[in-house]
Amino acid sequence: MIRERHLFGPGPSNPYPEATRALASPLLGHLDPEFLRIMDETCEMLRTVWGTTNARTLPLSATGSAGMEAAFVNTVHPGDVVVVAVNGLFGQRMTDVAARCGAEVVAVEHEWGQPVDVDRVLSAHPSPAIIAAVHAETSTGVRSDVAALGAGKGDALLLVDAVTSIAGIELRADDWGIDIGYAGTQKCLGVAPGLAPFTIDDRAFERRVEKPRSWYLDLGMLGGYVGEASAKGGQRTYHHTAPTAMVASLHAGLTRILDEGLDAVHARHQEAGDALQAGLQEMGLELFAAEGSRLPELTTVKVPDGVDSAAVRKELLERFDLEIGAGAGAYAASVWRIGLMGRNARPDAVLLVLAALKDVLGR
Amino acid sequence: MIRERHLFGPGPSNPYPEATRALASPLLGHLDPEFLRIMDETCEMLRTVWGTTNARTLPLSATGSAGMEAAFVNTVHPGDVVVVAVNGLFGQRMTDVAARCGAEVVAVEHEWGQPVDVDRVLSAHPSPAIIAAVHAETSTGVRSDVAALGAGKGDALLLVDAVTSIAGIELRADDWGIDIGYAGTQKCLGVAPGLAPFTIDDRAFERRVEKPRSWYLDLGMLGGYVGEASAKGGQRTYHHTAPTAMVASLHAGLTRILDEGLDAVHARHQEAGDALQAGLQEMGLELFAAEGSRLPELTTVKVPDGVDSAAVRKELLERFDLEIGAGAGAYAASVWRIGLMGRNARPDAVLLVLAALKDVLGR
Known part of the structure; x- marks a missing residue:
């Protein structure tokens, strides 16, 4: 029996139907002119959702975490000072990944649930090579002010995790001074996990x-193979076999998003998130992320005293085929994460998850 | 318009219909018990096609080339001597990947089209940490004797590329002494590209x-998250978001293969390859790979004098939606690569590719 789940956790989300259909389209070879056209159009649409004109904008052939690795491994020279804003699990992970690349890591720790303190990060070191931060912390549901980091970065490169922000909230890589960015397909882009949309500007590429x-x-x-070569209309050099089905699916998801309009898609995420957060508070639940920095696409809520977090999630899954996420790290048992991302940023999804939680919690 | 291509190049091949359908099944979360069951079953079926009982047998979340990287990055300590048998592009690539991991690489060069010279490889260094070789060279269509390398490896670890051999020809990791192996999904496994089936034994893992x-x-x-944890029935630790659609598709492809029977699948590849190679020679074409070491699943054939290799491939693609591959490296214009892998290892595919080549070459 095939289970049909409502994927209302921190990702993956249910893909757009267009993206699912494309996955099952006839497969193309990675050097087929027809596939290269799909790849080029995908890169071009990625530029739009990233808010960039970077020639080197492409889907890496692995999941978002490999995007993080690509960001650091291509830009950290041994001994480079890398300032990392840590306000959740993915900031923490950045410190590990950067250290493996030989960086001298300066971690600027924050209380989880709080946004990045821009002044503290910018003054953490007089001349870092890289300043790294997470735009939308998937572990806490918090948005941070990347534009302010970009405005104050000086000579440093700004490296940003946009895994949970891309196509969910405003993201303007060029205007905000993001030099290196990576994302994932399985959240607000509404595509299955497996690719890491990536962008890097000339400034960062020259220092690579x-x-x-x-x-x-x-x-x-x-x-x-992509990005540079396609921008120049040049010859393609085989590097590795691109995951052609996944790229076709991303192409379809992006087409769907841009047909709807990026502003409209952002507004849809905002409305769904606002309605969910209002409904949870009406139920007497307390939100975890700091007010004013809450992501609409990913809501964190405190598990009420005396409630078994895992038992609730299990019951939601078994009775309603509805998945929500546990908290991350130290908050595994005390926070739930509810994502309404991509295809799931809709009013009916809000109603359903609120009704299901009410039922299971007996509120 | 959706193009339906016959993917008769060196990969990807057309997936099994079961694998395509699974790609478009309702998506599951990477921590869903239902998905973890699919993942565990996938690992178990991978053990069968690898011919291993290794607990640590799993699909890595990227393409086969990342499997190569995983193999070296987890086992090469800085300064380790790594002997690499180079008889094609993928052996060459191993030397690059190993060197980036800090290895002292001893490359044993061979003429392309020839199998690995076991004696030369085994005597290349008195005490290598790792001996690495490609079982089925995708660039040349050549099979090498991995079992002989295993028999003579001594204290070294044997690291094997099985990207084009897995599920196409006999592969017995445990019996042959393979300590570390990686593969891809898009060839004889009959699944879209995007995952790297991987296996590592205790001996190699302890030295990691x-x-x-x-x-x-x-x-x-x-x-x-997988492998070890599933073998022990233990708790799963989140590492990264697994590409759940791709894993479900691999599960379906493996199920199809094991339902047919691994021996029967191997026999089907052998028959298709034999018929293709006989047919090409009847047309007066000359095979490239050394006789006695020819892979059935991937045939290399010399481009006849005076024939424009690329023009033939273009005509095959445009008139018959039929993809064959160019040669690799120095043989780009002088060799074609014809793969009949996975779903395409069938008599009708043999007839079609022979008829199409006859038509285009005017023979």
Whole structure:
């Protein structure tokens, strides 16, 4: 029996039907002119959702976490100072990934649930090579002010995790001074997990590591196949076999999003998130993320005293085929994460998740 | 308009219909018990096609080339001597990947089109940490004797690329002494590209790098989510979001293969390859791979004098929606690669590709 789940956790979300259909389309080879057209259009649409004109904007052939690795492995020279704003699990992970690349990491720790303190991050070191932060912390449901980091970055490169923000809330890589950005397909883009939309500007590319520790994620080599080559209309060099079905699916998801209009898609996420957060508070539940910094697409809510977090999630899954997420890290048992992302940012999804929670909690 | 291509190149091949249908099944979350069951069954079926009982057998969340990277990045300590048998493009690539991991690489060069010279590889260094070879060279269509390397490896670890051999020809990781192996889904497994089936035995795992340069491919961390954890029936630790649609598709492809029977699948590849190679020679074409070492699933054939290789491939694609591959490296214009892999290892595919080539070549 095939289970049909409502994927209302921190991701993956249920894909757009267009994206699912494309997954099952006849497969193309990675050097087929027809596929290269799909790849080029995908890169172009990614530029729109990133808010960038970077030639080197492409879907990496792995999940969002590999995007993080690609960001650091291509730009951190051994001994480089990397200031990382840590206000959740993914900021923490950045410190681990950067350290493996040989960085001297300066972690600026924050209380989880709070946005990044821009002044503290910008004054953490006099001359960092890279300043890194998470735009939308998937672990806490918090939005941080990336534009302010960009305005104050000085000579440093700004490296941003946009896994949970892309196509969900405003994201303007060029205007905000993002030099290196990575994302995932399985959240607000409404596509299955498996690709990492990535962008890097000329400034960062010129400072890149010539021969990074990773062959698979070496942007200099990847540029021969997508991004650079397509922008120049040049010859394609085979690097690795692109996951063609996943790219076709991303193409379909992006087409759907841009047909609807990026502003309309953002507004839909905002409305769904506002309605969900209002409804949860009406039920007497307390939100976890700091007021004023709450993501609409991913809501964190405190588990009421005396309630078994895992038992509630299990009951939601078994009775209603409805998945919500546990908290992350130290908040695993005390916070729930509810995502209404991509296709799921809709009024009926809000009603359903509120009704299901009411039922299970007996409120 | 959707193009339906016959993917008779070196991969991807047309997926099994079961694998395509599974890609478009309702998406599951990566921590859903239903998905974890699919993941565990996938790992178990992978053990069968690898010919191993290794607990740590799993699909890595990226393409086959990332499998190569995972193999080296987890096992090469800086300064380790790594002997690499180079008889094609993928052996060459191994030397690059190993060097980035800090290996002292001893490359044993062969003429392309020839199998690995086991004696030369085994005597290349008195005490290598790792001996690495490609079982089925995708660039040349050549099979090498991995079992002989395993028999003579001594204390070294044997690291094997099985991207084009897995589920196409006999592969017995445990019997042959393969300590570390990686593969891809898009060839004889009959699934879209996007995952790297991987296996590592206890001997290699015990010698692994504790904190490898790659976070994404860190087997110690991945073990908390699949492989190790599932083998022990233990708790799952979130590492990254698994590409759930791709894993479901691999599960369906493996189920199809094991339903047919692995021996029967191998026999089907052998018959299709034999018929193709006989047919090409009857047309007066010359095969490229050394006789006695020819892969049935991937045939290399010399482009006749005076024939424009690219023009023929273009005409095959445009008139018959039939893709064959160019040669690799120095043989780009002088060799074609014809793959009959997975779903395409069938008599009708043999007839079609022979008839199409006859038509285009005017023979």
